Amino acid sequence: MSVHFHYQDNRLYAEGVSLEDIASRFGTPCYVYSRAALTGGFRQFSDALKGRDHLVCYAVKANSNLAILNLFARLGAGFDIVSGGELKRVMAAGGDPKKVVFSGVGKTESEMRMALEADILCFNVESSSELYRLNEVAKSMGKRAAISLRVNPDVDAKTHPYISTGLKQNKFGVAYAEAMELYRKAGAMPNLRVTGMDCHIGSQLTDISPFIAAVEKVLLLVDELEKEGIALEHLDLGGGLGIRYKDETPPGIPEYAAALLSALKGRPQKLILEPGRVLVGNAGLLLTTVEYIKRGEERNFAIVDAAMNDLMRPALYDAYHDILPVTRGGHETGTYEIVGPICETGDFLGHERALPIAAQSRIAIMSAGAYGMSMSSNYNTRPRAAEVMVDGESMHLVRERETVEQLYAGERIVA
Numbered sequence: 001m002s003v004h005f006h007y008q009d010n011r012l013y014a015e016g017v018s019l020e021d022i023a024s025r026f027g028t029p030c031y032v033y034s035r036a037a038l039t040g041g042f043r044q045f046s047d048a049l050k051g052r053d054h055l056v057c058y059a060v061k062a063n064s065n066l067a068i069l070n071l072f073a074r075l076g077a078g079f080d081i082v083s084g085g086e087l088k089r090v091m092a093a094g095g096d097p098k099k100v101v102f103s104g105v106g107k108t109e110s111e112m113r114m115a116l117e118a119d120i121l122c123f124n125v126e127s128s129s130e131l132y133r134l135n136e137v138a139k140s141m142g143k144r145a146a147i148s149l150r151v152n153p154d155v156d157a158k159t160h161p162y163i164s165t166g167l168k169q170n171k172f173g174v175a176y177a178e179a180m181e182l183y184r185k186a187g188a189m190p191n192l193r194v195t196g197m198d199c200h201i202g203s204q205l206t207d208i209s210p211f212i213a214a215v216e217k218v219l220l221l222v223d224e225l226e227k228e229g230i231a232l233e234h235l236d237l238g239g240g241l242g243i244r245y246k247d248e249t250p251p252g253i254p255e256y257a258a259a260l261l262s263a264l265k266g267r268p269q270k271l272i273l274e275p276g277r278v279l280v281g282n283a284g285l286l287l288t289t290v291e292y293i294k295r296g297e298e299r300n301f302a303i304v305d306a307a308m309n310d311l312m313r314p315a316l317y318d319a320y321h322d323i324l325p326v327t328r329g330g331h332e333t334g335t336y337e338i339v340g341p342i343c344e345t346g347d348f349l350g351h352e353r354a355l356p357i358a359a360q361s362r363i364a365i366m367s368a369g370a371y372g373m374s375m376s377s378n379y380n381t382r383p384r385a386a387e388v389m390v391d392g393e394s395m396h397l398v399r400e401r402e403t404v405e406q407l408y409a410g411e412r413i414v415a
């Protein structure tokens, strides 16, 4: 458990605010973020990289709440986006588009236009077709687009197959063997400006070695480019640093940064990183209330008011999240399947958890700040959860709970 979420007299707190108080005030399910944890993570990057020209581009898809984007923007962050929608969010939150890098394999023409209009820092181009399209779009606007190629270094990130992106068989990036040829082509396109190289090999990496293997392969290409007179301004090494959900032992931010800096020694390029999960994952939790305890022949169930639509990771990746009682003591400890009300057997948040709970108890699903709210849906016509940011002794509602009317507001009945 992080220092920002802790027990005080057997009650679970986010910084100086008790989760019981948050639940009474805003209801459940509710995401709760610690401002100090968010700030602390970002500062660890800044501290570890000070002395080197760098830009930390927070990966918006991990958690795109405006309050979080605004907080990072004020700390000096840039942003890694994967859609035009995310660009709008960044700008709505006060982020600087000139610090935005745009990743993703399927950028549409209108997304390219929006990004060129906003003068973003760089497009991370993922295919030769995209390169041609971007050149055409930029030409039609009388602009030059700054580009990096996202190179696929073909290294095994040793993570869940759904979030591994740097292997030959993945849809991401351009093949390592084709990168040189594509850089030459890009260099000859009048409406492109080659400024960098990019790679991102996967998410929730708990070991430093695949990162270093990727850097080394990227640097070989940088050297080849230099021989041909193409000098790059920046190297973007992506995101992917893992966090502790259960018993993983990922390197800390300082250790990770030091290893990258050492691999990049003597290289003049600005360093760009795109961390997502490591900045927000353990800075947030999902607060939920037990509706029913249901005793079965083989298992006992705690049916809670959060579900797979609120937090998809257990259903999608069979991911583990620690689950803590909001109040300790008071109830006998039993072992439960923690499940939601959705009509799917995959709708679970945890298996075989020993918890001192009864109906109406509240529990906290930990490490839910990344890929929680941002992957949530309205399945079963469930309005999405409220989001609260705690700052010391104060709590701020940073997203209102959705209403059912909002969910069908765009729908029409046919006469």
Ligand SMILES: *Cc1c(COP(=O)(O)O)cnc(C)c1O
Residues within 6 Å of the ligand: 059, 061, 062, 080, 103, 104, 200, 202, 203, 204, 238, 239, 240, 241, 274, 275, 276, 277, 278
């Ligand atoms: C998802 C993603 C990231 C962030 O990954 P984390 O594992 O959350 O750090 C960074 N860059 C790209 C291109 C991504 O797709």
